[in-house]
Each structure stands twice: as C-alpha cells, then as structure tokens.
Amino acid sequence: MKKLLTVLFTLFIVTAIYSQRKADFGIIGGATSYLGDINQEQVLYNPGYMAGPIFRYNFNKRLSVRVKSVYSKVSGSDNDFEHVIIGRPSNTFNVTFLNTGAQAEYNFLPYLTGDIAFKWTPYVYGGLGYSIVLSSSSTAGIPANNHFLIPFGAGLKVNLGKRLSGGVELTFNKTFSDKVDGVIPPIGESFLFKNDWYNYVGLFITYKFFKFAADCPVYD
Template identity: 35%
Template sequence: MLSRLLTLLLLQFLFTISINAQDKRDIGLQLGGTYYYGDFNERTPLYKPSFSLGVIFRYNINNYYSLRGSAIYGKVAGSYNSSSYLPNLTTSQSFSKTLLGFEVMGEFNFLNFNPTNERKGKFSPFVNLGIGISQIGGGFFANIPFSIGMKYTPGQRHTVSIEWRFHKTFTDKIDEYSAPVDNRKVFIHNNDWVSFAGVIYTYRLFNNNNICPVYK
C-alpha cells in the first residue's frame, strides 16, 4: 500500500513539472549494480553487487541546476563468516533482499552543460543530494541519497552519465544483525548503507513550442 502511494506521489511530481516545462525535461534509464555497507561489509566497494534497473526524470532549471525524481529496482546481499568476529554472532549468516527505491534529488553541474547545443556544454562533473525512501525486504526505510558522477552529451538531446550513489539509511536492520552499541563508531557508521554504481542514459524531450537555437 505504501509503495503504491509513493509511486503515485512520484508520478504526480513528475507530471506537475512536465506540464510547465519548456524544452527542459529529460527522461531515461539507469543500469548498474546495487550493494550494501553494514556490519557484514564495513568498507569494501561493490560488495556482492546485484543487477539493478531504474527510471529517471530530470527537470533542468538551467544548465547548472536541476531537480530529478527516480525509481530503482535491485537487490542487496551480504554474508558473515564465523571465522571473523561480530559480538553475539557465532554462526555463519547471509541475507539477500529485494530493493525498491524512490528518491527526489537536486543536481548541480560544475560546468555549463546543454545536450541541445552541438558546439559547447558537452560534459560536466556533477553532484546530487536529496531525500528518499526504500522498500528493502518487507520493511520501509527513509534515507538520504547523495552522489557524484560525470555526464557527457554527443548532442542531439542524448546524455550518458556514470554515477556512484550512496544512500544513508536510518536503520541497522537490513542485514538482520544489530551490533551492541559501540561508542567508537561515529554516527555515519551506526546504520546500514545502500549504494548504486552504474550508467544513466537520458533524452531531452521536445517542447511543442520550439525554442530558437540562439537561446538554447
């Protein structure tokens, strides 16, 4: 029920933006891998990655700032070997859970970027920050997503990006293990994280009222 409500809210957000847009809307797909950081994996990037697939909609305020909404489907997995040590855990343990995530983020391009211009604004590094919610297994978890990446446009309204995204959750239950309170750990390590690394393709939609190329 909650996942349906979140989907409807995201669609309403995208529709509201799109009806007022003027040649500023991007729509596309994201492909890559999702993985987890937590008690079973404290520092290894791309740990037990699972294939993920998602959709993305971006509203470009200008060539530097944009808002975007996205949804992604994948899995997160992890395992514990009893040869290592975790408090109160004496046997090997593993998990694999389905992930369905929704997020709204603000995006900033460090350089002028414009996929409708054939001569300039063809690449830029970028960063994102926003809010999100994920259904992982049978539970819903709020998170703070942020990412870094690089985007390139060959022109003709196409854009290809590579992105590394992190989701700071507010739960320590994704791996079904909650360690005793460890005062040596700072706040960012107390709870589990979910991460995405992959490729994003978007296409700049046409507006019914064509804009003179001089003003693009």
C-alpha cells in the first residue's frame, strides 16, 4: 500500500509540474456523508471530514481535467435508525480513506482562473477514482476493502483575484464495494446490489502560478 501511495503522489506532482502553464493548484476541504445498508435515506447523515490537494489542467474556457486526492472519514451505526433487517447483526463502523481520481470538468459559462472578464461559472464533472482504506473498524467484523469508485457532481467557481479562484462543490462517489459500512445484505455482494456511497460537500481555493497560454476557441 505504501508503494501505491508513493506512485500516486509522484504522479500527481510530476503531472502538476509538467502542465503548470495552463493549470491551477489548490486545496479542498469539507464534510463527508455515507449512504448504504445502514443509512438508506439521510443525505447528510453523521458528517465526517475530508481534505486534500486538487490540480486542474485547463484546455480552454469550457473544458478542464483535474486530479484530486483527498483524505476522508465516514462512520455510522444501526443504533441511529429504527429499521432492522432480520438476520443481520447490528453494526457500528468507522472508515478512513485516501481517494485519488481524475475527472473531466465542463464549465457552463466561459471561465479561466484570474480572468476578470469571466467572474464565475457553474460546472459539472465526472470520472474514475480509486479508494485505499487506511483504517477500518466494524462491530460486525467485516472490514472495508480497497475499491474503485465513480465520482461525479457539480459546483460553482468564482474568481477572487488575478491568480486566485474559489468555490464550492458537491461530489457523489458510487463505490464498487458493498463493504464500506461493514454490512453485506442477505442477497450477497452482487454487482447489481452494491449500494454503498459516500458524498462530499467541499470548499476549495486554487492558485494560478503562471499565465495561461493562448486559449483554444473551439468551446468559446
């Protein structure tokens, strides 16, 4: 796991340095929430926390790709809910992750960090990621496992200065695991019924170190 973390971190740094003239760098932090076998309804159940670096490469005023790596924590307990599944023991769990992924990002309005002509824009994004479990505890005795995930969501960016940008975003993470909450439903861990999700609400701030090269007008 340490080797994989080193490779991911090195890739993040090398890509950022190579692409810096059309890129911005920053940090993101906020709250996490979990949906799955234990919590099936509450979108903002038992908030945890998340934080990490974000790197964005801007092809033009509309289209970007980004790499985000965040440390996050989710937790939950059957004791918080009235519903009981017959044959399943009660469970309380705590999990911390390192999630790294790449996403494509589309701006609804023309936008570049530091360009005062384009002050703000809503955007959507989606991609693929991988989650490494750093710690996991479950009273049911089923630990969380490393897994792929599909992150997607929407947000709002605002120019705060010549090189500074900030904003807020909501991320949904559809996991390819049914062990995040330490519970496997009676029907088993089939692909169709994997239903563990964790979501982020985060604030971010990014900084543009270099001027952007000439913009491609295709999406203007």
